[in-house]
Amino acid sequence: MMVGALAAFFVLFVPMGLAGWHLSRNKVLFFSGALFISLAIAVHLTPYFPSISRLLVPLPSSPPLLSPISCLSSLHDVVWESQDPPSWSWSRSNPALSCGFQKLGRSDASDLLNGSWILVAGDSQARLLALSVLSLILDPAAMDAVRPDLFKRHSDYHISVPENGADLDFIWAPYASNLTETLRRIEMNERYPDVLVMGNGLWHMLHVTIASEYGAALRDVRRWATANGRSRHMFWLGMPTLVTEKLNTEEKRMKMNQTTWEVYEREVSSSGLLRSFGGPFLLLDVGLLSRGCGSQCTVDGMHYDEAVYEAALHIMLNALLIESHQRI
Missing domain, CATH: 1.20.58 (Methane Monooxygenase Hydroxylase; Chain G, domain 1)
Structure with missing residues (x-):
């Protein structure tokens, strides 16, 4: 020396x-x-x-983060703090605490999604998630103008956000075959979304009621999504917990019960669609989130308070941060 x-x-x-x-x-x-x-x-x-x-050499100001895989598996470690109005946060114990999960504000979310194409395809649950995305990145005045067009019955919707150059498309796709067709169009056009969110099942449960057919259709979705693979981030929006006694028709109450819901959930798992079963989609578990919020969070037994979809959105945004190796 x-x-x-x-x-x-x-x-x-x-x-x-x-x-x-x-x-x-x-x-x-x-x-x-x-x-x-x-x-x-x-x-x-x-x-x-x-x-x-x-x-x-500066000393670390916080404990090191856990591995990305550990953090992704802990994203749903959510606690409901109150019911009126519903509010939630991530658990304050490990591993959720060590992963540094956080609710993003409008500015941070806009920066994260800057210049991105976000494609949401599915049923009314997916439409509610699209609403949650726009509610976060648009100012209230712009959101008031958006809401009526987004909720035109059984329709697609497109919006460009000039503040950050993001595009959001909602595709009405109530059946799994509609999701496959959406993936085919993406492949044909060779324009791949940066963030792809898909999910349905309730319509099939009500109008077809053959769970094995639903599972077979999901395996087609998996094949096309795997081939499509050039979409950087893929999420599957799970079905909400059904509160049978609140469903608004006798047909719904008869067909959309807890037993049928569980059978359809097993078809999702066995299809290999989800990343936890070797597939391309990371689950946004609306079933778990809606169950945590409770039956008082739904009026009609299937569509929940906006806090449930807000939680699903922030889980998705934190997954994007983890997968892109960023921290806000």
Whole structure:
């Protein structure tokens, strides 16, 4: 170490001293030269003095994050803090606390989605998630103008957000075959969304009621989504927990019960659609979130308070942060 320090002394100080003698004729140049010399000395000598090196390296201000896989698996560690109005937060215990999950504000969410194409395809649950996205990134006045068009019955919707250059498309796709057709069109046009959210099942449960057929259709969705793979981030919007006694028709109460819901959920798992089963889609578990919020969070037994879809949205945004190695 001493030999290295001595060598550094001769290499630095002799040439710098000669330069300093010439620069001393001009005070401004001399000050600039002296500052440069001091910085150069510090950079070259710091490795030879470990105690100085430790002082110059900032200590971490928070515990290190867990691995991305651990954090992704903990995204749904949500607690409901009140019911009137419904409010939620992430658990304050590990691993959720160590992962640093956070609710993003309008500015941070706009930055994260800057220039992105967000495609949401599915049934009314997917439309409610699209509403939650726009409610976060648009100001209230713009949102008031958007809401009537977004909720035109059984219709598609498109909006460009000039503030951050993002595009959002909602595709009405109540059956799994509609999702497959959406993926085919994406492949045909060779324009791939940055964020793809898909999900349905309630219509099939009510109008077809053959769970195995639903599962077979989901396997087609999986094949096309895997082939499509150029969409960077894919999410599956799970079905909400059904409150049978609140459903508004006798047909719904008969067909859309807890037993049928569980059978359809098993078809989702066995289809291999979800990432946890080897598929391309990360689950946004609306079933879990709606169950946590409780039956008082739904009027009609299937569409829940906006807090449920807000929670699903922030889970998605935090997943995007994790997968893109960012922190707000």
